[in-house]
Amino acid sequence: MVRIFQPFIFPFILLIPLAVFSSEYETEVRTYKVLTENPSGFVEVLHLNDDPSKYVDISDILAGTTGVQMNRSGGVDSFSTVMIRGASSNSVDIYVNGVRINPLYMSSCNLSLLPDELFERIEIYKGFTPVRLGFSNTGGAVNIVTRKGRGEYYGLKFSYGSFNTAESGFFMSDSKNESGYLLSLYIRHTDGDYEFVNHNGTPDNKDDDVIKNRQNNYRNEYALSLSAGSRLSKYLRVNISLIPYYSSGGVAGPENLETKDAFYNSLTNIFSLENHIQLRSILNEIVIGYSNLYLRTEMNDELGELNMLFADVTDTSGIKNTFYLSPDFHFFRNNIVLKLSYSDEETLRTSRIKKSEKYTGRRKEYLFVAEDNIEVIKDRLYIIPSFGLKGINDDVVYSSGYLMKENERVKSDDHIRNYRFGLMFRISDELLFKSNYSDFSRYPDMYELFGDGVYIFPNPKLKPERGELFDAGFEFFHERLVLKFAVFNNKYDDLINFWQNSQKTIKSENIAKAGIYGTEIYIRPVFHRHIVSEMSYTHQEPINKSDIPSFRNKILPFRYTDNLYLKCGLSVYGLKLIYEYSYSSQNYFDAANFLPKGGMPERSIHNLNLSYYYRAWDLTFGFYIKNITDVRPMDIAGYPLPGRMFFVGMYKTFKPLEKEEKYETD
């Protein structure tokens, strides 16, 4: 258990009765209603308000969410990945408005590239994902929903803070007669030049340590979001969304080997078009949709700074087209949702310096998923069986003459299936019990299957990773108290690791196993209308179960065993003062649990946020101090994180929301 737990938690819990018996309260708790999809799943939905100073980047947004851990390589907008319930980041599917954006080449998604200023909410699915998103992955899913129009509405946002971090955003929306649109523009820059200690590659010799400012750690982001929807007839509603965003910046390198020129650019475009045909009969609705994902990156290490052994400029481009059909049926006490989809994704990687290095990969996926929400006892007991089947067809052509012969082609065909049995029991109007048992598969990505033709050996016989997940818990929703409790026990087999198979090459193998069990607790009491309070705690035991002697029974790398988040504050007459505390226990950088020496120490981060909303002008000012005590941890070996940061911001709407003229886009 967390040593720090006691001083904070027990008084916190003792105050809960105050919330129950307090005569004044603020009804922030949303009324619970049975979801028509994935009702037994453990889902967190983060609604993002327009406090301009509160969030610095996506890691701040996700802080405090049970079961979720972010790993970052540096400051604001640095390479960031997410793990859910201890599962590796390459097994977590990332969606934007229902479009899966994990790159085909390497499935781990860098969340810092996403324009978080455009987000309206983030849905985190721990375990089985809803049918409308598609095939469940062994690590769960994150669906980011961008802002949608809410009536006539213009907004401007500015913020500025440490390390010359500046951002501005403009929002414009309008709606009329069940049609509407929202246009968002957003730009952000950071120098990322925070102070850190350069150990000069000699961790045991402090005499040569130097305090420096991080160099070549800048980042620029530009994003646009256009979403529109219209009800064309009584039966037909159409939604369209277009999100191009561009990110460019330096790649700083590890602390003792900083770069000056290496940089990384990324251009992404997400397009989706959905037609909702609403029949409201046994066939309730059919969704016919198309999405297009375009991704282009340039990793420029022309001077060989990042990899001293090789200088290279690698261009990667990918395009994915997806067509899908999703009907849902209501009859008797069944709500059946189906999804059939076909996607075709192609990736091209070229090296500008080693002109012979080239790689073209193409993957076609055929997907069928089904979920039936069966109301066994009316408004009480629901059983939710789900099933998914995916066919995969891969085709890779190498043009490298080093490891693979020129124009050598490798093909493979395979299929995987998932299933889940869920249960949701409404004990009372406020209390729910949920439980799920799932059997998942994660199909290897192109990098794991086919390597890179140079140093990563192909292994087309690689098996899918397997996961067996069980979770159970209850959720209590009261106007004065939200309480969530869950336990989970996940087992993973055939996990893919890379192994050296020759003097110069490595190869992926199904060689690892893991068992992760844990507990999640979330409490949000409403003591008083002017008091904000929230607590989340996750305990997990992420254990390596491989037959590899050096790894067996060790803690999986980068995973905390305990994570605690507390938030409390006051909200009076437009003035809001919020204090946040987060605690993460010791963890290790490596599977053998030797690094860093003695383990990465536990960390406590304190944040303070002060904002003021001036109603007459519909204007919000905010001031944010992050990491007040200037803790300097690392999530990844050799990549120090920034210390204390300050931000100020302003948000102004020109035509405040008068009435919610909502058009249905979800």
Place this chain on the structure above:
Amino acid sequence: MKRISIFLLGLVLLVFACSDEQENSSRDALDDASSGDAISGDTGQQKEDYAFIVNAAPDYKSATYSVMKISDRSVSKDKDVIFTDAVAKSYNDLIYVVNRLGADNITVLDPKKDFALVRQFSVGAGTNPQDVAVYKDKLFVSKQLSNTIEIYSTSDYSKTGGIDISKYADADGNAEPQDLLIYKDKLYLTVLRLDKNNFYAPTDKSYLLVIDPASSKIEKEIELGATNPFAGLALDAENERIFIAETGSYGANDGRIEFYSISSGFITQQIIPESEWGGDLNRIAYAKNRIFTVISDANFNTVLKSYDLVSSKMQTVYQANGFSIAGISVFDNSELYLCDRDSKKPGLRIFSVDDLGQKTTDPIDTGLPPVSLIFFKM
């Protein structure tokens, strides 16, 4: 006078009693090595033989060193963390750990003081040190991404000079120096000359340089018959020759083992080509007219082979599962130690140099899987 004599006799007896106590202490300390506790050097007894084992995790994300007492094969496992790509050498009762690209430092340890840190110093970020050699008070360091063999003082580890080898650089501007061998007042250095812009493929030629360590002057350059002497050097002191394992290009079977005669200063006619070995040369060792090599075949399976220089007979000594044999070292001209990195059962295997039989039924557990080892006395 009589009282003084008795006093002096008592003093002498006291001194001897203390010495016994110290010897007992050191014996206890050495015995304690079997339980993994502190290891300290003796102060007067005959020195014992030990192995300093460099280990690395199967994924090469972390590394440690272990220490094994040769007499009873007891191992003090994972005594401390080192860098993930490291080699070790022993000179003048000290252990020099060369932590390569990413750490780029030399770590000096004192085995007599339970491997206490003597000094850790950077040789230049990103320069990728490869090997070290000590001659009197000079520490020579070869670095893959530097055309200077740097010289440090062994008293305070300050840089005192360097040997310029830039004339041996290939078109990419690097000479890629690697192995250093000190023998009879001569320093031998392999220069690989690989093409950094072509996946470090060998270029047209590689060299063995003969250097006078006293003056730091290059006395002789010997162009090798094949390229890329990556697999290292092995010394036959009895016959005054050095075996050079030249890997050439991987998978091409274009390498060879060449014989350098120390007395004549030339490469001899005798060679053993890779085609005869049956794969790429990875490591080399020598004992009693046998050359031992680790070969990786066309399917990247590693095998330990022996070539008898008298009978010209090639034999397979040990066939591993996959690419799992790492370093080999000869102890006392009688035993060959092999680092087996098998994923399920890693450890050290010991073979007889005379009959090539394996002396270990199961690999000796070293903690993390072993990569290489050296022997030293303490």
